[in-house]
Amino acid sequence: xxxxxxxxxxxxxxxxxxxxxxxxxxxxxxxxxxxxxxxxxxxxxxxxxxxxxxxxxxxxxxxxxxxxxxxxxxxxxxxxxxxxxxxxxxxxxxxxxxxxxxxxxxxxxxxxxx
Amino acid sequence: xxxxxxxxxxxxxxxxxxxxxxxxxxxxxxxxxxxxxxxxxxxxxxxxxxxxxxxxxxxxxxxxxxxxxxxxxxxxxxxxxxxxxxxxxxxxxxxxxxxxxxxxxxxxxxxxxx
Numbered sequence: 001x002x003x004x005x006x007x008x009x010x011x012x013x014x015x016x017x018x019x020x021x022x023x024x025x026x027x028x029x030x031x032x033x034x035x036x037x038x039x040x041x042x043x044x045x046x047x048x049x050x051x052x053x054x055x056x057x058x059x060x061x062x063x064x065x066x067x068x069x070x071x072x073x074x075x076x077x078x079x080x081x082x083x084x085x086x087x088x089x090x091x092x093x094x095x096x097x098x099x100x101x102x103x104x105x106x107x108x109x110x111x112x113x114x
Numbered sequence: 115x116x117x118x119x120x121x122x123x124x125x126x127x128x129x130x131x132x133x134x135x136x137x138x139x140x141x142x143x144x145x146x147x148x149x150x151x152x153x154x155x156x157x158x159x160x161x162x163x164x165x166x167x168x169x170x171x172x173x174x175x176x177x178x179x180x181x182x183x184x185x186x187x188x189x190x191x192x193x194x195x196x197x198x199x200x201x202x203x204x205x206x207x208x209x210x211x212x213x214x215x216x217x218x219x220x221x222x223x224x225x226x227x228x
Contacts, residue, residue, distance in 0.1 A: 004157070033215050043204065043218035056215060090157055092215075103216065105150075105157035 002027065004093050004106035012112045018079040021109045025072050025093030031055075032074040033103060034066060037088040046089075049074050050096070078111075086113045116141040116207050120219035127195050128227045135190040135222050137179075137205030146208035147188040148216065149179055153201045161203075164188065175199070200226045 005024045013019050025032050033056075034046040045058040049068035066076040072093075078085055088108040094101035117140045127133055139145055146165050150158040162173025169181040179190045188205060202223045206216040 035216075035218075042220045043206075043216075045215050045217070048215055092158075102160055102163065105159070107155070107157045 004091055004104055006089075006091050006106040006109050008109060009107065010110045010112075012114060013081050014114050015081055015083060017081050018077060019081060019111060020075050020077045021089055021091075021111070023074045023076075023091030023093075023106060025074070025091075026104055029093035029095055029104075030072050031094045031096055031101065032068055032072065033092045033094075034074070034076050035090045035092065036060075037090055037108070038084075038086070043090070046076065081113045083113050085111065087111060116145060116217050118205050118207050118217055118219035120203075120205055120222050122222045123220070124223045124225070126225040126227060129197050130194050133190075133192045133195045133199070133224070135203050135205075135224070137188045137190065137219060138186050139188065139205075139207045140186065141207055144183070147179075147181060148206040148208065149173065149177070149188075149190050150204045150206060150218075151175075151201045152204065152221075158204065161190070195224075195226055197226045197228065200224055 007022045031050045033048040035043050037043045048056040052068045063079045068074045088110050090108045091106045092103035094103045119138045121136050148163045149161040152158050161177045162171050164171050164181045172178050177192050181188050202221045204221045205219040208216050
């Protein structure tokens, strides 16, 4: 079974632009979570989607948004990019949205904002 | 709010030596606890998890961890380290309810000397 895939793997943008990242979960998984990883703040939870609905949200500004499609694929969008948005964005999928479910992580998208 | 502390930012061990990575958590009830490993340029891979029951849990790659409620700790151990274990290790706590998914520690980078 294929793992979690994220596209693109690397992205370079300039301040003020917007960006869309994509995540395809493991087949059959219905929950997708997004995390931001930076050297200073570490790994921080962004949001979780289950059955096309945002179930949980971390403490990030409204510039960060996401959605999930009927096939469970998810996208996250960051508008009006800031230098501090440079990070590795990780997507994780699980079967359902229970906290006991193991989350399987993708390789991440490395976003650099210049 | 729950939190996770990994006191050691960087640990260096010799190949074949034993390893213990420390993790302390702050949480009101019994949390769900996880250890993940991240190799350079990769996503996170689950090593092991604790939900309930036996406080000593076995994971993949020869790792184990022990949950100690009295010390609010969930330390990761391996009796004999291999060069391929060099990576960054993250301890995480998953709430039994609430608005967030996994809360991660800042990570411990492991270097293995030949």
